[in-house]
Amino acid sequence: MIGRLSTFAAWLAFFASAPLAAEPLNLIEVAAGVYVHQGVQALPDRHNHGEIANIGFIVGERCVAVVDSGGSPAQGRALKAAISAKTQVPVCYVVNTHVHPDHIYGNSAFKGPGVVFVGHRKLAQAMALRASYYLAKAGSELDNGVQAADFIAPDRPVDSALELDLGGRKLNLVAHSTAHTDNDLTVFDDKTRTLWLADLLFIGHVPVVDGSLLGWLKELEALKKIDAKLAIPGHGPVSAQWPQAAEAETRYLEMLRNEIRAYIKQGKTMEQAQANLGQSARGDWALFDEFHKRNIATSYAQLEWED
Amino acid sequence: MRKHMTMKTFSLLFAGLMLANLAQAADEDDAAWNNGLKKKYFGDRPIEETTNLIELAVPYRAEDPALVPVSVAAKIPQTPAQYIKTITLVIDNNPVPFAAAFHFTPESGKADIATRLRFNAYTNIRAIVETSDGKLSMAKSFVKASGGCSAPIGADLEAAMARLGKMKFKLESSIATPNQPNPVQLLVSHPNISGMQMDQISRIIMPAHYVKQVKVSFNGKPVFSAETDIAGSTDPNFRFYFVPDKAGELKAEIKDNLGKEFSQTQAVSP
Numbered sequence: 001m002i003g004r005l006s007t008f009a010a011w012l013a014f015f016a017s018a019p020l021a022a023e024p025l026n027l028i029e030v031a032a033g034v035y036v037h038q039g040v041q042a043l044p045d046r047h048n049h050g051e052i053a054n055i056g057f058i059v060g061e062r063c064v065a066v067v068d069s070g071g072s073p074a075q076g077r078a079l080k081a082a083i084s085a086k087t088q089v090p091v092c093y094v095v096n097t098h099v100h101p102d103h104i105y106g107n108s109a110f111k112g113p114g115v116v117f118v119g120h121r122k123l124a125q126a127m128a129l130r131a132s133y134y135l136a137k138a139g140s141e142l143d144n145g146v147q148a149a150d151f152i153a154p155d156r157p158v159d160s161a162l163e164l165d166l167g168g169r170k171l172n173l174v175a176h177s178t179a180h181t182d183n184d185l186t187v188f189d190d191k192t193r194t195l196w197l198a199d200l201l202f203i204g205h206v207p208v209v210d211g212s213l214l215g216w217l218k219e220l221e222a223l224k225k226i227d228a229k230l231a232i233p234g235h236g237p238v239s240a241q242w243p244q245a246a247e248a249e250t251r252y253l254e255m256l257r258n259e260i261r262a263y264i265k266q267g268k269t270m271e272q273a274q275a276n277l278g279q280s281a282r283g284d285w286a287l288f289d290e291f292h293k294r295n296i297a298t299s300y301a302q303l304e305w306e307d
Numbered sequence: 308m309r310k311h312m313t314m315k316t317f318s319l320l321f322a323g324l325m326l327a328n329l330a331q332a333a334d335e336d337d338a339a340w341n342n343g344l345k346k347k348y349f350g351d352r353p354i355e356e357t358t359n360l361i362e363l364a365v366p367y368r369a370e371d372p373a374l375v376p377v378s379v380a381a382k383i384p385q386t387p388a389q390y391i392k393t394i395t396l397v398i399d400n401n402p403v404p405f406a407a408a409f410h411f412t413p414e415s416g417k418a419d420i421a422t423r424l425r426f427n428a429y430t431n432i433r434a435i436v437e438t439s440d441g442k443l444s445m446a447k448s449f450v451k452a453s454g455g456c457s458a459p460i461g462a463d464l465e466a467a468m469a470r471l472g473k474m475k476f477k478l479e480s481s482i483a484t485p486n487q488p489n490p491v492q493l494l495v496s497h498p499n500i501s502g503m504q505m506d507q508i509s510r511i512i513m514p515a516h517y518v519k520q521v522k523v524s525f526n527g528k529p530v531f532s533a534e535t536d537i538a539g540s541t542d543p544n545f546r547f548y549f550v551p552d553k554a555g556e557l558k559a560e561i562k563d564n565l566g567k568e569f570s571q572t573q574a575v576s577p
Contacts, residue, residue, distance in 0.1 A: 129460070132505045133457050133459060136454065267490075270376050304494060
């Protein structure tokens, strides 16, 4: 009788303490040992809990590097479970490609001995400055339980470049100058020549300018020269050919740059730009109406300083 | 005895309820103003709600709550006999509702002013005009936005601070039209930190650092002056008019809340 009760109690305790089992994370192995989960293309809300980005991991002989932990604490846990299902080796690195919530909210699932958080040298400050605002937004919009403790700054900031060795597998991390944000990091896997661009590459989903329009175009020029077999975007299909994958995004960003410059030269206002500029691109992109006018405001405020 | 309400009665009732709802919603939108803000900023002075003097243009839905273009177009010219003295912008549901006050003279040409503001919540914005005869009138508009005051500062704080205080005048044409109102824009580089961002790691609130005062003059004569507050977007921006009577110099002088002062001049040739 006691035996039965204690078993039952153990059972209860297990379910009480463990979070509700998340749906197994859908993963695609885009190259040997490189796994990506495709995020849903939607605005973050209480239905998707902010789980809208492409996230995943790379498996070495010794250990695993996570690339972006997810848009919610639950997704971080789901990713962790998915990794355990694929490999026996432990997670040794969690790389956050930039500060946006859909890429960092899963961090706490991985916190523990032997796990090093890696990010751009400006990521810690970006997290510090944005956390209050992001937490308020998550509270009212995402229904995903994220808390202040979920903002885990990098243990290893990347000044300009960093090499990680996963055991027979080298990853080259590059800290970019201001582009999508002011703290963008890319990951290049030597073994498969896979270039994980995260939000420096948008496919399908309209690119979101939260850094510098001109800086982003400049970084893309340099990135296109990399001889990569495959590119992984932060939003869009899990992999694509490189540098072809950047064509549509480059067209959009160049359109913004060229047309806003023309508007400024003609003495037209930001309001006029928001009302009229670039609407012909609308059919090319998902979530265009949600972000395009905001891109114009940000970019106009940058370009109007040009002589 | 009527067993069922007739369609007509039902429609009337329904319409009545809808109107009552709308009126109630409008009342809610004006509650902060009617219950305290009006008195705080304007005491018991009567304010006429009208669009005869100015037109206030704001987007109904803010694309970026921290960078909302707001423009006021004057419908009367500035003359010594009658002119717009002050335009005050109040954003009801901002943490600091006072957004800015712009002062003009008969020599300003036109009392048009456009700038960019932060909106923290769904709210009315009001432009209260004081004319030279001392009368007050007001235009208002509703904006859907949230979080503009606590939103992260710009894209690159490091770059913003490196450029602190730099200013630029932009004239529509290199040749000004003499004795006519000429449009001009003033760009100011300043992060305008609202004091509402908390550094989550140090748990310290980033101290407010924002432009408080703007003065623009032409050949020493005032064109416009303004008091501004934390509702001003990063990199304050102003579009206004001035009337050059001859060649000369536009001058902008700004002061921020930490006492820093900056100035910039621009040669003008009609």
